[in-house]
Amino acid sequence: MDFYLGLLQVMGVHTQLGLSAYVVLQTGQVSLAQAGFMAIGAYIAAMLTVLSGWPLIAALIAGALVAGLTACLVGFPALRVHGLMLVVATIAFTEIVRLFFFNFDYQIARGSLRVGPLGGEGFRQIRYFPENGWTTLHVAIFIWTVVALVMAALWWMDRSRAGAVLRAVGEDEIAAQSCGINLTAVKVSAMTAGGAIAGLAGGLYAHYTTHIEQSNFTILLATFAIAYPILGGLSSVFGTVAAVIFIQGFLVEGLRFLGDWRNLLFGALIVLVMNIRPSGLLDARTMATLRRLFSRKEH
């Protein structure tokens, strides 16, 4: 049972990470900085609970705010370039953050232990959950509550004016600009929101694994972050969830019996899916069909 709860936790954090990339992708920007924002959120939240003794929720919010602020600051220079230049700029950002934490030491003595981040060895002993008697079930429920709140907020946003503005920028920047939309403001806001969501994902991740290190937050993780919404389709937040279940549930866990071959199949299946469904698993047409099916049932 604990195995499945653990899997549920992993899926929760990855869904959160995917949603952070989803917001940015709505504006047509491909950001590989999400792993960097997640690392910032993870380290800040964990340092606040472990070193300063903050309560969890406050630490998570602080981590999300710092990550969001960083995203805002990075957004201004990075969004002067767009498209593929932005991909490269954000790759560089994630690497800078990772290398920063690789060289970052800040330890204090607590009892007989020294706690805090220690460069390449990482940050051990993030024991908020065990110290406060949370079980795996509690943690899984907590993570999915946060994810559900974020998803609900994004689902609502998709239906509001803000979502329309984001999609307008994503579809055609020049057309959006001639409708009086301030491109920079929209892109930087999306980046900030994405950064805050990724920071929240990082805080959750740090607390359930109890040990984080720089090698958790590589370009590969950033690639996964954009892979979920792209594979799932950008027309709905549920696409991201579907892709997380497909990748983490089916490809990573479901195919474990294949041993080494699983990893080979992983890349091949991504190539295959993009060939068959270039707009994602749940693309606009599929979503429309689903919606029709459900509305028919109501009648």
Add this chain to the structure above:
Amino acid sequence: MLIVDLVQSIVDGLLFGATYALIGIGFTLVFGVMHKINMAYAAASVGAAYAALRLIALIGGPAWASLLIAAAAGGVFGLIIYWLCFRFIPLSNPLATLMSTVGMFLLAEEIIVHTTDGMPQNYPVVVRGILDMGEFMIRGDLVFVFVCALLAMVVLLYLLYRTKLGIATRAVSQQPVAAQLVGIRLNHINALTFIVTGMLGGFAGALIGSAVGLLSPLLVIPLTIKGLIVTVIGGLGSIPGAIIAGLLVGMAENVFQYFRGVTERDIYVMLLLFVFLVFRPGGIFSNTVKRD
């Protein structure tokens, strides 16, 4: 002594930077022709060097032959990537080809790990020896790498600017619709670009193998990142830009390593990229025409 060491690391960096320039040219050429990025490029290049290593081990042959075999293998891999990741995916959707090449990147890396059990493989050294020039020493293998890379660039530039194929390629990169109207087959040119860049990448992969002395799957991600940085600093689609940026990045990397140590050097290389993005977002040779 400081000056001597500094000059030494600049020279070493410049010489090794030639390989970054080759990888950067590969990214930039595909971008110029198709306006797409091929994330699997560096992985396929290292894969081609591995393939050459395997073949040499199997049938035997002189060390320099591995360079040619790697180039041939790189061309084949380039064509495979084109067919699997670009040919049947609508090009109007930029995210789809980005993702498919990322999938290809993971596949290529995993094939390398799978066939070698993740162990680094020794690469045959083509040129040994050190040129002793008083206070300075120049590594013979790095000079060899530099000269080979320059040769590859000359061949490529000849191909692009002096042959019919090159004219067609440049026509497609300037205006695909007009190129199609004068009878250039887009799919052929795209496929050929992938073969040519693949050959260049395989050659670069083998050169890197011979300079570093071994091949490891750990080379793939740093090489991808450095190649992309070179592409952006040089200006997307600009070949002279990629050459100069490659040498610059190689040099900067070595100088930062000399001053700040190996764990911090890449931070400063990335910051160099941000300096360019802020002050010269179009790259060294920025086009006056703004294009994505």
